[in-house]
Amino acid sequence: MAKKKEVSVEERLRALYDLQLIDSRIDEIRNVRGELPLEVRDLEDEVAGLNIRLEKLVNDLQTIDNDISSRKNLIEESKALIKKYGEQQKNVRNNREFNSLSKEVEFQELEIQLAEKHIKEFKAQIEQKKEVIAATKEQLKERETHLKHKKGELDAILAETEKEEQALIAKSEDYKKQIEDRLVAAYDRIRKNVKNGLAVVPIERGASGGSFFTIPPQVQVEIASRKKVITDEHSGRILVDAALAEEQKAKMEKLFAKL
Template sequence: MAKKAELSVEERLRALYDLQLIDSRVDEIRNIRGELPLEVRDLEDEVEGLNTRLEKLNNSLELIDNDIKAKKNLIEEAKTLIKKYAEQQKNVRNNREFNSLTKEIEFQELETQLAEKHIKEFKVQIEQKKEVISETKDRLKDRQTHLKHKKGELNAILAETEKEETALIKKSEEFQNQIETRLVEAYHRIRQNVKNGLAVVPIERGASGGSFFTIPPQVQVEIASRKKVITDEHSGRILVDAQLAEEEKAKMEKMFAKLA
């Protein structure tokens, strides 16, 4: 692996601030997308869940239909047996046989009544499930429409920004490769720990950018001299002077315009 060119402190500061401007632009693009990718993912999960629910409900209806068919078959069998036992009663030789057949008929009649009761219960279940299916279909249609709309929004934003974001990420990697690993690691660590991901900030009105803590005049002079990398004692951010920041902003804005 080729050794990184040795940069002066000022060159490092400029490269770090350029890297910050690039990464902040990427952050800005991602903020434009906002919560849309998460919303789309949540809606996709909800649509999938509703489809699964519908499938289970329809399978449940099919099972109930099979149960009703089974009960109807049982009723038909019971009627056949009742008819058979009634015919046999005409040819019995004694009361014991007659009573035995009567019990069989009564049993089959009870089986028929129980099966009819079950059929009624099953039909109530079918109506309840059909109501739930109808509500679920309405909900699914609504969520699918909402998903289509949100996907359209996201795709439109991606079409506008994806090319620029990809180019910026590549530029970010290029700038990181120019800077020594120790500084890049420190930069990423600070970015993770501070608000808005600003790890490198200029001095504004005697304070570090985004901070209310005043920087002592002597430290401001040191920062302006660009002889060493100085961090804000309160936020840990790397500090650059306002002039350097303005120069790099102007340079990077031209680059952003070309990438957009």
């Protein structure tokens, strides 16, 4: 693998600050999207869940319809048996046979009553299921409308920013290749551990950017000399002087305008 060419500390600091500006721009783009991708995913899951629920409810209705048909068939069978036993009672030879057939008739009459009771319960279940289906359809319609709206928002933001984001990611990788691996690793580690992902900050009014801790004058002089990489003892961020920061911001703004 080819060795990275030897560069001065100032060049490293400029490259690091350029990298920070690029990564901060990527962060801004992603912040604009915010929670939208997660919202869209959650809504898609909710819509899928409601569709599965609807499918189950419709299947339940079909099962109940089948149960009603089964009970109606049972009633017809019981009626046929009652008629059959009634005919047989006309030809019995003794009371024992007559009583035995009477018990069979009573049993079938109870079967009919039980089947009719079940049919009534099933019909009540159907009405209840239909109410739940109507409410679920209404909820599904509302969620689908909301999902369409959120997807439209996300698609609009993606259409506006995706090309720039991909170009910036490629630039970020290019700039990392210009910086020694040790510094890139330190930069990535600091970015993960500090607020707003700012690993390289300029001195502003005698303090490190985004901090209230004052930098001693002697340290400010060292930073302005650009002879070594200096970190803020409080936040761990890499520090650059304000003049360098302004120069690099102007340069990177031109680059961003072309993307």
